[in-house]
Amino acid sequence: MTDHIDPATAADPYDQAAYWYERMCSDDVTAAERRAFEQWHQADPKNEERYQHVQHIWNMAAALPKSEVKKLGAIPKPNVVHKPSRRAFWSYGLGMVCAAAVTFAIVDPMQWRATPEYQAQLSTAHGERTEVTLPDGSTLLLNTDTTVSVQLYANQRTVRLDQGEVFFHVDGKQGTPFIVELESGNVRVTGTQFNVRRNEQAFSVDVLQGSVEVSAGPWWSRQTAMLRSNDIARVSPSGELTSGKGADVESAVAWREGKVVFRGTPLAKAIQELNRYSDQRMLVRDARIGELRVSGVFNIDDPESFLAALPQFAPVIVQRRPDGSAVDILAR
Incomplete structure (x- = not known):
């Protein structure tokens, strides 16, 4: 086991985040280190963001071909490595692949060896749905109140789902990873059809065709599930991941056709x-x-059709407010 340093001696907060990422991913992490990590994590609200930053670098590095990693390992370290905090980081780096990626993060503010080949911000308004075809041939069908950011690199395709719901039809011909990033996890595929819905810190994944890998939970205790056709995954706000066969995935994605399916669903x-x-x-x-x-x-x-049908199969009264601001559903 490598002699450990005191992460507090690292001047750069991102070096501290990298140190803790390495320790929490290590097989020999101790209970005392876990307690110290939790103290560091709680000390500054931005520490979680920095930790995710390191995780994002790892994801990018994982997408690099082995030949590229080999070449990156031969690249001289940037001049800043003479600083003690940088030496500490390289001593506790995330291995050759991640070290290579972080080298580029230091010299390139975009944290990648090139700018994206394509990037876009996509969104829909309340009640709106829209379909977008990306340059790689993949399609994104955005549901109501959805915001995503897309970045396509030569070796990785990334979509950040900030809010809402998206049905993905990913083109697998390129063979490069396609990653959907969320606040509490990510979904990784090469080619498939699946739906991702985000609700605050929670999210759900429904697979129509192909296979996907869902990761969730805190960075120091990551959970992973492999899903195939008709499988689903649910991630709670706390990051707890559950997965299994879905009762009816087709119904879950019926919104693509402008429909919603209720099967014994509570009225609320x-x-x-x-x-x-x-x-x-x-x-x-x-x-x-x-x-x-x-x-x-x-x-x-056409929500009016639902309101018109509701009193026919439920003991309720539909009462519209005079100002048209809302519809109250009352017991009959």
Whole structure:
């Protein structure tokens, strides 16, 4: 085991993040180090961001071909390595691949050896859906209230899902990794069709075709699941990952066709789903009727059809507010 240094002696906070990343990924990390890491993590709100920064570098490095890694290993270290904090970092680096990537992060503010071949910011408004075809042939179908950023490199394709939901049809001909990044994890594929929905810090993945790898949880205790056709994964706000066979993945992605499918769904949850698309907010005013179960296929672009049908199969009254601001659903 390598003699450890005190990470507090590293002047650069990113060096500290790199040190802790190496230690938390190590097989010989001690309980005392875990406690010290937690103290460092809680000491500054930006430390989590810095830790993710190191993880992002690792992901980029993992995409490099072995031949490139070999060449990178032969590149002289930049002049700044004479600083003690840099020596500490290289002593506790993440191995040859990650060290090569971090070398480029030091000399290149873009943290990559070249600018992206393609980059874009994509978004949809409330109730809007749009499909975008990327230069690599992959398509992204953005659901309502969605924001993503896309960066395509020669050796990796990355989409950052900041909010909302996207159905991905990834072209696998290139053979380069396609990574969907989220706050609490990521989804890694080469070619497949799958859906990712983000809700605050939680997210879900539904695989229609192909296979994907889902990673989640805190960086020092990463969980991973391999999903295939009709598999699903759910990641809680705390980063806990669960996975298995989905009951009906096709229904989960019915929004692509402008539909929403309810199968014994609690009325409160059904209303919450329809409110994602409706300009006029629907509100359940009684917790008891919120537990009523509803089934059916409805048009998400026509919430009026749902409101018209609702009193026919549930003991409720649909009451519209005079100012048109909302629709109240009351017990009959």
